[in-house]
Amino acid sequence: MRPIFEVADVLRAGLVKHEVRHPLSEVHRKASNAILNCRTAVLGAHLEVCTGCGSLSVSYNSCRHRACPK
Numbered sequence: 001m002r003p004i005f006e007v008a009d010v011l012r013a014g015l016v017k018h019e020v021r022h023p024l025s026e027v028h029r030k031a032s033n034a035i036l037n038c039r040t041a042v043l044g045a046h047l048e049v050c051t052g053c054g055s056l057s058v059s060y061n062s063c064r065h066r067a068c069p070k
Helices: 007-021 026-037
Strands: 045-049 056-060
Touching: 007 026
Parallel strands: none
Antiparallel strands: 045 056
8 A cells, every 4th residue: 555645755845945945965965866766767667577377567666775765
């Protein structure tokens, strides 16, 4: 079950407005970008195959950043 809001949703909604008043350090910018791109087409994907029925599903790759909640 997917939560109503994820950290990436909150960043997408308010990061630009926040940065106007409070510029991010390079470390925070990298973490924010990693979270925003995590499990999206930006980082690529791979196919998973069910061994039982043979159905295919696309899984987007994780950013693997230590600050990412996924």
